[in-house]
Amino acid sequence: MKSKCDEVIRIHESEDEVKNDLAEYIAQISDASVKDRGVFTIALSHASLIRLMGKLCESPYNKTVEWSKWYVFWADERLVPKNHAHSNYKLAKDAFLSKVPIVPSHVLSINDSVSAEEAAEEYEFVMRQLVKSRVVNVSDTSDCPKFDLILLGLGEDGHVASLFPHHHSALNEKQQWVTFTTTTTDSDRITFTFPVINSASNVALVATGDAKADAVHLAVDDVGPECPVVPARMVRPAKGKLVWFLDKPAASKLETSK
Numbered sequence: 001m002k003s004k005c006d007e008v009i010r011i012h013e014s015e016d017e018v019k020n021d022l023a024e025y026i027a028q029i030s031d032a033s034v035k036d037r038g039v040f041t042i043a044l045s046h047a048s049l050i051r052l053m054g055k056l057c058e059s060p061y062n063k064t065v066e067w068s069k070w071y072v073f074w075a076d077e078r079l080v081p082k083n084h085a086h087s088n089y090k091l092a093k094d095a096f097l098s099k100v101p102i103v104p105s106h107v108l109s110i111n112d113s114v115s116a117e118e119a120a121e122e123y124e125f126v127m128r129q130l131v132k133s134r135v136v137n138v139s140d141t142s143d144c145p146k147f148d149l150i151l152l153g154l155g156e157d158g159h160v161a162s163l164f165p166h167h168h169s170a171l172n173e174k175q176q177w178v179t180f181t182t183t184t185t186d187s188d189r190i191t192f193t194f195p196v197i198n199s200a201s202n203v204a205l206v207a208t209g210d211a212k213a214d215a216v217h218l219a220v221d222d223v224g225p226e227c228p229v230v231p232a233r234m235v236r237p238a239k240g241k242l243v244w245f246l247d248k249p250a251a252s253k254l255e256t257s258k
């Protein structure tokens with residue numbers, strides 16, 4: 001069973017349409033947040049998501065978005081140097097952050113020179129300071145940060161951020177805002193936990209390509225109790241909105257598309 005939340009699924013003909021819609025969606029939330037609070041707080045994830053955000057660096061968004069009001073966080077990050085090919089910071093910087101006038105000190109990257117556990121603690125500390133000063137909004141129901149927007153990709157195994165199937169302690173973390181994993185095959189990582197993800201005002205889950213179709217089906221459809229509960233199914237913003245951005249191949253196994 002899934003608890004109720006405000007969920008919308010946008011299915012597009014092509015990846016290019018996903019890119020257009022995603023850029024417009026992010027720009028609209030940025031505008032609304034800047035009007036409302038004077039800033040826009042956004043958290044990014046890895047790889048294809050960054051590529052799919054590419055239209056934001058193009059006209060009209062490169063000129064119309066209030067980049068100086070943006071504060072950029074990572075929903076997950078790898079413990080690698082910032083010039084490493086697997087660094088989310090590097091991916092985002094090369095593809096996007098270096099092409100728009102974001103204030104460098106508003107890009108909140110992790111400390112990659114300590115252990116994953118320490119990096120998670122430090123990142124949470126930074127977030128707590130920014131919640132105290134209300135750069136990051138606070139949840140109405142807990143002390144959790146209320147990001148204006150958290151952008152999540154989807155792994156083929158249904159993971160989101162670095163919250164993986166069977167990593168029960170991270171999946172069930174209730175107190176900490178940021179935790180870590182040292183058991184993945186490539187590198188140690190830090191990740192937002194579900195209390196933070198599910199406190200956001202807006203969460204977007206973005207997936208393209210048929211390799212993601214099973215994970216999308218398991219996350220969205222009313223599958224029976226014999227099916228695994230994939231982490232993406234646990235994305236249920238309590239008071240916020242959840243929007244899925246899919247292309248047709250990624251949506252091909254959804255019950256509604258059959």
Ligand SMILES: O=C1O[C@H](COP(=O)(O)O)[C@@H](O)[C@H](O)[C@H]1O
Nearest residue numbers: 045046047048049153154155161
């Ligand atoms: O490992 C990860 O994978 C997912 C999916 O990445 P994608 O490139 O296949 O879209 C990503 O969302 C997550 O942040 C990352 O750590």
